[in-house]
Amino acid sequence: MTFRKIFLLGAFVAATTVLTNGCAYRSDLAQGNFVEQEAVDQLRQGMSAAQVQYILGTPMLTDPFDNTRWYYVHFLRQGWEDPQVKTLVVQFQGRTLYDMAGDFKKPDAFYSGDMDVQKVNFAGQNYMVPNQNP
Numbered sequence: 001m002t003f004r005k006i007f008l009l010g011a012f013v014a015a016t017t018v019l020t021n022g023c024a025y026r027s028d029l030a031q032g033n034f035v036e037q038e039a040v041d042q043l044r045q046g047m048s049a050a051q052v053q054y055i056l057g058t059p060m061l062t063d064p065f066d067n068t069r070w071y072y073v074h075f076l077r078q079g080w081e082d083p084q085v086k087t088l089v090v091q092f093q094g095r096t097l098y099d100m101a102g103d104f105k106k107p108d109a110f111y112s113g114d115m116d117v118q119k120v121n122f123a124g125q126n127y128m129v130p131n132q133n134p
Helices: 002-021 049-056
Strands: 029-032 069-077 084-093 096-102 117-122 125-130
Touching: 049 084, 049 096
Parallel strands: none
Antiparallel strands: 029 069, 069 084, 084 096, 117 125
């Protein structure tokens, strides 16, 4: 009788462990452009599109109606955890880098490039616009 109790207790513990931890394996899934902050720190306003592509790689998406924006998107899901999505949007004026936005910190030296811009505060957001003064 004690053997039967031990066996049932062991089966109960095993079943509880399997049900609470899951028994299915889910492989990691990484898609898109893997961009690191070190690469973003190399960006400067006024860089050519070729220089930006050399640093960051080919963009994941370019807007077919407005090719002045490049989108770098990285999707990472590890096992059963919630996915992490990081985006970086670089904006060009002509073929030179004008601005960037997204989940990465803008480098302190980003505006040390050769474009003449001014900061404009609109509805609590700072925007960089071309200087209108000739």
